[in-house]
Amino acid sequence: MAIKTKFELKPGPATRExxxxxxxxxxxxxxxxxxxxxxxxxxxxxxxxxxxxxxRFISCGIAEANMxxxxxxxxxxxxxxxxxxxxxxxxxxxxxxxxxxxxxxNVNVKIVGTHSGISIGEDGPSQMSxxxxxxxxxxxxxxxxxPADESSTKALIRQAAAHVGPVFVRTGRVKAPIVYNGGQTFxxxxxxxxxxxxxxxxxxxxxxxxxxxxxxxxLDAEGISVRVLDMHTVKPLDSEAIRRAAVETxxxxxxxxxLVDGGLGVRVAQSVVEQAPVPMEFVGIQNTYxxxxxxxxxxxxxxxxxxxxxxxxxxxxxxxx
Amino acid sequence: MSKSLxxxxxxxxxxxxxxxxxxxxxxxxxxxxxLSAVELIVELYFDYMHIDPQNPKWPDRDRFILSKGxxxxxxxxxxxxxxxxxxxxxxxxxxxxxIYQGHPDIRFIPSLEASTxxxxxxxxxALGMGLAARLDxxxxxxxxxxxxxxxxEGQVWEGAMFGSYHKVDNVVAIVDYNGIQLDGFVKDIMxxxxxxxxxxxxGWHTLEIDGHDLAAVRKAYAEAEATKGKPTAIVAHTIKGxxxxxxxxxxxxxxxxxxxxxxELALKELQ
Numbered sequence: 001m002a003i004k005t006k007f008e009l010k011p012g013p014a015t016r017e018x019x020x021x022x023x024x025x026x027x028x029x030x031x032x033x034x035x036x037x038x039x040x041x042x043x044x045x046x047x048x049x050x051x052x053x054x055x056r057f058i059s060c061g062i063a064e065a066n067m068x069x070x071x072x073x074x075x076x077x078x079x080x081x082x083x084x085x086x087x088x089x090x091x092x093x094x095x096x097x098x099x100x101x102x103x104x105x106n107v108n109v110k111i112v113g114t115h116s117g118i119s120i121g122e123d124g125p126s127q128m129s130x131x132x133x134x135x136x137x138x139x140x141x142x143x144x145x146x147p148a149d150e151s152s153t154k155a156l157i158r159q160a161a162a163h164v165g166p167v168f169v170r171t172g173r174v175k176a177p178i179v180y181n182g183g184q185t186f187x188x189x190x191x192x193x194x195x196x197x198x199x200x201x202x203x204x205x206x207x208x209x210x211x212x213x214x215x216x217x218x219l220d221a222e223g224i225s226v227r228v229l230d231m232h233t234v235k236p237l238d239s240e241a242i243r244r245a246a247v248e249t250x251x252x253x254x255x256x257x258x259l260v261d262g263g264l265g266v267r268v269a270q271s272v273v274e275q276a277p278v279p280m281e282f283v284g285i286q287n288t289y290x291x292x293x294x295x296x297x298x299x300x301x302x303x304x305x306x307x308x309x310x311x312x313x314x315x316x317x318x319x320x321x
Numbered sequence: 322m323s324k325s326l327x328x329x330x331x332x333x334x335x336x337x338x339x340x341x342x343x344x345x346x347x348x349x350x351x352x353x354x355x356l357s358a359v360e361l362i363v364e365l366y367f368d369y370m371h372i373d374p375q376n377p378k379w380p381d382r383d384r385f386i387l388s389k390g391x392x393x394x395x396x397x398x399x400x401x402x403x404x405x406x407x408x409x410x411x412x413x414x415x416x417x418x419x420i421y422q423g424h425p426d427i428r429f430i431p432s433l434e435a436s437t438x439x440x441x442x443x444x445x446x447a448l449g450m451g452l453a454a455r456l457d458x459x460x461x462x463x464x465x466x467x468x469x470x471x472x473x474e475g476q477v478w479e480g481a482m483f484g485s486y487h488k489v490d491n492v493v494a495i496v497d498y499n500g501i502q503l504d505g506f507v508k509d510i511m512x513x514x515x516x517x518x519x520x521x522x523x524g525w526h527t528l529e530i531d532g533h534d535l536a537a538v539r540k541a542y543a544e545a546e547a548t549k550g551k552p553t554a555i556v557a558h559t560i561k562g563x564x565x566x567x568x569x570x571x572x573x574x575x576x577x578x579x580x581x582x583x584x585e586l587a588l589k590e591l592q
């Protein structure tokens with residue numbers, strides 16, 4: 001079964017840019033949308049919202065713990081707050097508040113982390129977030145989303161706003177290849193089958209969806225049929241799509257721009273083990289912090305490109321049967 | 322709900338009796354910091370705040386957040402006395418299935434304004450509520466009570482900076498300045514003095530009062546309401562364990578419940 005459509009994967013806007021743009025649309029549609037930022041609005045792109053709705057943009061200064069608490073207070077009083085900063089700061093410095101002020105009482109706050117993963121590049125590991133998906137997923141009731149490109153980010157941020165309850169969305173700094181050219185619908189908790197396939201499944205999110213597509217195309221040329229799933233929602237997982245992948249393709253690779261510990265991979269593995277155990281391989285950051293460099297150089301060095309997905313796929317296929 | 326001073330004093334005494342009995346029955350809990358906060362909270366719930374136990378989620382109600390969540394017994398007693406929650410279940414405090422959880426939990430008591438218990442968080446919540454009131458053009462005020470040990474948490478000061486910068490003048494922070502925290506006297510653990518100066522320097526209108534003087538407490542809430550352009554901090558000088566001689570100023574009763582014999586002794590003093 002050859003791949004039907006060729007993906008161009010043209011460079012598109014960064015997912016943080018898509019977040020900033022859709023936030024303005026949401027602000028126009030709903031007066032209860034308010035935005036908190038911690039002195040990074042020009043980077044998180046909440047600056048667009050700040051310009052159009054200065055009264056509903058709340059500058060919190062470099063104080064993420066308080067910002068998350070402020071957002072919780074706003075939500076308790078009926079607002080729909082989006083609190084945003086780099087993932088490395090808002091989740092790590094605001095984690096206790098995400099736990100006690102948001103998750104535990106189940107308060108309607110949206111946390112959007114930007115500059116996630118190592119592809120932020122030159123700024124280096126203190127600014128790179130490689131743990132936050134694991135942390136956010138550990139909080140009962142939190143929905144955790146890592147979209148791949150512009151249109152999926154916009155759609156899923158809209159869904160986050162409409163959902164009543166805590167949501168964390170992981171976005172990135174660099175231009176994200178365009179995976180979806182319109183027409184695709186997105187739903188929290190529903191994986192998108194980007195490419196049909198029958199020999200093996202690659203489950204990915206964020207920037208790794210494009211890498212998975214490149215890998216699938218390369219393997220397709222060799223006659224290997226690779227299913228690609230965009231598992232944009234890390235929690236709750238689409239366990240039915242995972243079950244089908246396990247049963248129908250018999251081998252699974254998970255690829256993410258996050259530490260392998262506690263990320264999408266281990267969550268998918270748990271689901272696979274519960275439903276239909278099959279061989280699995282994992283593409284992700286291995287128990288280390290990265291370094292400064294250009295985003296492409298870093299993704300290459302730390303094993304997060306199509307080459308690595310292909311290698312993991314060959315390995316898992318060798319283990320199959 | 323306005324009440325006379327005598328009525329408020331009677332309520333305060335009943336609340337103190339509840340605190341002793343509840344923590345005694347639970348065999349754990351925090352009686353000392355509950356007893357120190359009695360007048361400050363009784364004055365709010367029975368005199369100053371606009372609230373309606375029949376309509377606890379009324380959007381324009383005033384709000385109270387117990388940031389020092391370990392003082393839950395005082396809040397539970399007051400809320401039960403005010404008619405928000407059942408009085409006859411107070412002695413189920415901290416027991417499995419009780420709505421009176423160890424620290425305030427909005428999942429069990431929806432008429433609470435927030436779940437608290439991890440120190441340092443309440444000021445941020447109150448300021449968020451205050452901002453929401455301003456955005457929506459509502460007149461409600463939000464009160465948040467902190468412990469003096471609690472203000473060692475950095476988040477409190479992030480919030481303090483935020484509150485004055487954003488001129489959240491519908492928020493009042495009340496510091497229950499009883500001088501004792503879990504490990505001992507505040508001055509021996511991490512001195513917080515000069516406390517009023519700290520709040521002033523962070524841009525809050527700051528008052529110092531005797532936190533057991535109901536008239537002074539009422540006057541402070543009125544002065545806070547009249548203060549525009551900045552939030553108000555009320556540094557309330559209180560006595561840990563107030564009202565029970567052997568608990569007063571005794572660090573042991575920060576987080577240790579009275580024994581049955583001590584409960585009996587305490588109730589005699591609180592006749």
